[in-house]
Amino acid sequence: MASTSLTSCALCQAKASQLCAACRNVVYCSREHQKEHWKKGHRSECQCFEIATNEVLGRHLRATRDIKIGEQILKEAPLVLGPKVASAPLCLGCHRNLLAPEKPRGNYHKCSSCSWPLCGKECEDSVHHKAECQLMSGSNFQSKINYVAGEEERKESAYCVIMLLRCMQLKAMDPDAFLKLYNLEDHLKERLETPLYQVLRANLITFIKTVLGMKDWPEMDILRIAAILDTNTFEVRQPRERRKIRALYPGAAMISHDCVPNMRHRFDDDMNIVFLAKRKIAKGEILSISYTQPLRSTIQRRVHLRQAKCFDCSCARCQDPEELGSFAGAQTCLKCKAGKIISLNPLLNSAPWKCQLCNFKRSAKEVVTSDAELQQELESLDKTTPVALEEFIYRHRADLHETNTHILQAKYALTQLYGSAPGFAMEELSEESLNRKVQLCEELLKLADIFDGGWSIFRGNLLIDMEEALVTQALRSKDPVECEEKLRNASEMLREIRNIMKHEPEMQQLLLERQVILNSALERFEPIEN
Ligand SMILES: C[S@@+](CC[C@H](N)C(=O)[O-])C[C@H]1O[C@@H](n2cnc3c(N)ncnc32)[C@H](O)[C@@H]1O
Structure with missing residues (x-):
C-alpha cells in the first residue's frame, strides 16, 4: 500500500478528505484517484467488515460493503x-x-x-x-x-x-x-x-x-x-504436513457462528487463516462460519455448541422445526409409519415432538435418547468399505427417512467410499454401484444447497466425486448421445469446481488431471471452451 496518512490521497499524496467508506483506512483527493488506487491494489487490502456488538452474539463482524462470492475477506497470522x-x-x-x-x-x-x-x-x-x-x-x-x-x-x-x-x-x-x-x-x-x-x-x-x-x-x-x-481457538488441519493442532487468531475470534454460514476458512502453508465468501454477502450482513457440522441435526448441533462454545444457537435453521425443509432432525413416526416427527419448539430442549401426519407425540427425552443411540450405532460401523453403511441405511429404512441426519452422514461417507475403498475403486465399480454413487451425490448436493451452499468445500467435494463418476459412466456408455451429454455435464461441473477450489492449492493437481481426462474423452466430439 502507498504510504499515506488520513489527510493525504493514498494515490498522489495531495491534500485529501474523501474517506474510503469500505475500510475507512485511506482517503482520496478525487473519485478518479480512488478508482485508480482500487485497481492498483487497494481492492486486496480494503477491509470489508467492522466489529459490531449485539446482545445475542456479543462482538461479531459485519460486512461494510457488498462482498462477491469467492472474495477473500480476512487473512490473519496466528497469535x-x-x-x-x-x-x-x-x-x-x-x-x-x-x-x-x-x-x-x-x-x-x-x-x-x-x-x-x-x-x-x-x-x-x-x-x-x-x-x-x-x-x-x-x-x-x-x-x-x-x-x-x-x-x-x-x-x-x-x-x-x-x-x-x-x-x-x-x-x-x-x-x-x-x-x-x-x-x-x-x-x-x-x-x-x-x-x-x-x-x-x-x-x-x-x-x-x-x-x-x-x-x-x-x-x-x-x-x-x-x-x-477453548472458546476461540481454531483447529488447524494440514494432513499433508501431518499437522493437527490448534491456533488462536484474535481477529478471526470475533467471527460468530451460524448453522448456515456465509464464509468458509482454510489455512495456508504458514498457518495463516484465510476466510472466503461462500456466497454473495450484502452490506450490513453478519459474517459467519459454522463452529459445528452441517449434516448434524438441530439437537446434535445445539448440544455441541452449548458444550464446546457455551451458547444456545438460535439461527434460522435452529429455529425452524423443519430445518429449512431438510428435516434433518426429524424421524419417521413410529405410529403411522408415514409422517415425520418434529419438535414443537426446537429452541426449547424439553419441548415435545409431534408427528406432522397423525399427531402422535414423543417426549424430548425419548427423541434425544434414540438420536444418541443411532449416532453411536453409526459411529461404531466399519467405514473402510460401503457394506456396513449400506446395511445401516437398509436396516433403518422404516424408522429414518431419507434426509435424516444419520442417513445423511452415512450417505456422505458412501459418496467417498464408492470410487476409493479397497475393492470399490472407480474402475472396479459395478454399474449399480456407480449409479448409486451418482444418485447419492445428487441427493446430497440438494441438501448442500440448503445448509452449506455456494462455494462450500462440502459442495466442492461432492461435485468432484460426481464429476469423476459421470465421466466413468460416459466412458462405459455405448450410446454416443448419452456419452456426450454426460461429458458435457461433467465439464460444466469441473468449471464450477475450479471456481470453488481456486484458493485450495492442494486441489490444483487433481483438477488438472481431471481436466486432461475430460478433454481427452471429449476429443471425439465437438471441442468445447474451458
Ligand atoms: C469465537 S467467540 C466470537 C466472539 C464473541 N462474540 C466475543 O464477543 O468475543 C465465540 C462466542 O461468541 C458467541 N457466539 C458466537 N456465535 C453465536 C451465535 N450464533 N449465537 C449466540 N452466541 C454466539 C458465544 O458466546 C461464543 O462462545
Missing part, C-alpha cells in the same frame, strides 16, 4: 499455536505428528534440555519451543512421553499444558499480544462448573504453580486463559 488439549505425540518445534522411530525398540528424539519429543535436533531451537523449554528445564521438569509401538495415534493429555504456557509466557514476552488474547470471550463461569475444569483445577494448576514454580499467577487467571483458548 499463538500449539497442541490440542489431548494430542497424538507431536513435535513442539514444527508441530508435525511424530513418526515411528526407524530403529526397532527405538524412541522419539528427545529435546536435550526438557525431554519433550521432537522431530530431531533441528527442532530444538524452534521459536515456538524455546521459552517453554527454558521454563521446564529450569524447573527440572522432564517430559515422560515415549514411543509405544502400535500406539502412534494414542492421545497424550500432557500436551494440554503447552498452549496454556505459551499464552502465559506472552505476558512478559509480548504484552500487546497478550492483551489481545486476554480481551477475548472466555465463558469461564460456565466452564468452571464442568467436570473438565474441575480436573484442570486439580491437576493443571498444581503442575503450573508447584512444579513449574509460576506461583505469581492467580489460579483464576490461568483458568481464564484455558477458557479463552
Whole structure:
C-alpha cells in the first residue's frame, strides 16, 4: 500500500478528505484517484467488515460493503499455536505428528534440555519451543512421553499444558499480544462448573504453580486463559504436513457462528487463516462460519455448541422445526409409519415432538435418547468399505427417512467410499454401484444447497466425486448421445469446481488431471471452451 496518512490521497499524496467508506483506512483527493488506487491494489487490502456488538452474539463482524462470492475477506497470522488439549505425540518445534522411530525398540528424539519429543535436533531451537523449554528445564521438569509401538495415534493429555504456557509466557514476552488474547470471550463461569475444569483445577494448576514454580499467577487467571483458548481457538488441519493442532487468531475470534454460514476458512502453508465468501454477502450482513457440522441435526448441533462454545444457537435453521425443509432432525413416526416427527419448539430442549401426519407425540427425552443411540450405532460401523453403511441405511429404512441426519452422514461417507475403498475403486465399480454413487451425490448436493451452499468445500467435494463418476459412466456408455451429454455435464461441473477450489492449492493437481481426462474423452466430439 502507498504510504499515506488520513489527510493525504493514498494515490498522489495531495491534500485529501474523501474517506474510503469500505475500510475507512485511506482517503482520496478525487473519485478518479480512488478508482485508480482500487485497481492498483487497494481492492486486496480494503477491509470489508467492522466489529459490531449485539446482545445475542456479543462482538461479531459485519460486512461494510457488498462482498462477491469467492472474495477473500480476512487473512490473519496466528497469535499463538500449539497442541490440542489431548494430542497424538507431536513435535513442539514444527508441530508435525511424530513418526515411528526407524530403529526397532527405538524412541522419539528427545529435546536435550526438557525431554519433550521432537522431530530431531533441528527442532530444538524452534521459536515456538524455546521459552517453554527454558521454563521446564529450569524447573527440572522432564517430559515422560515415549514411543509405544502400535500406539502412534494414542492421545497424550500432557500436551494440554503447552498452549496454556505459551499464552502465559506472552505476558512478559509480548504484552500487546497478550492483551489481545486476554480481551477475548472466555465463558469461564460456565466452564468452571464442568467436570473438565474441575480436573484442570486439580491437576493443571498444581503442575503450573508447584512444579513449574509460576506461583505469581492467580489460579483464576490461568483458568481464564484455558477458557479463552477453548472458546476461540481454531483447529488447524494440514494432513499433508501431518499437522493437527490448534491456533488462536484474535481477529478471526470475533467471527460468530451460524448453522448456515456465509464464509468458509482454510489455512495456508504458514498457518495463516484465510476466510472466503461462500456466497454473495450484502452490506450490513453478519459474517459467519459454522463452529459445528452441517449434516448434524438441530439437537446434535445445539448440544455441541452449548458444550464446546457455551451458547444456545438460535439461527434460522435452529429455529425452524423443519430445518429449512431438510428435516434433518426429524424421524419417521413410529405410529403411522408415514409422517415425520418434529419438535414443537426446537429452541426449547424439553419441548415435545409431534408427528406432522397423525399427531402422535414423543417426549424430548425419548427423541434425544434414540438420536444418541443411532449416532453411536453409526459411529461404531466399519467405514473402510460401503457394506456396513449400506446395511445401516437398509436396516433403518422404516424408522429414518431419507434426509435424516444419520442417513445423511452415512450417505456422505458412501459418496467417498464408492470410487476409493479397497475393492470399490472407480474402475472396479459395478454399474449399480456407480449409479448409486451418482444418485447419492445428487441427493446430497440438494441438501448442500440448503445448509452449506455456494462455494462450500462440502459442495466442492461432492461435485468432484460426481464429476469423476459421470465421466466413468460416459466412458462405459455405448450410446454416443448419452456419452456426450454426460461429458458435457461433467465439464460444466469441473468449471464450477475450479471456481470453488481456486484458493485450495492442494486441489490444483487433481483438477488438472481431471481436466486432461475430460478433454481427452471429449476429443471425439465437438471441442468445447474451458
Ligand atoms: C469465537 S467467540 C466470537 C466472539 C464473541 N462474540 C466475543 O464477543 O468475543 C465465540 C462466542 O461468541 C458467541 N457466539 C458466537 N456465535 C453465536 C451465535 N450464533 N449465537 C449466540 N452466541 C454466539 C458465544 O458466546 C461464543 O462462545
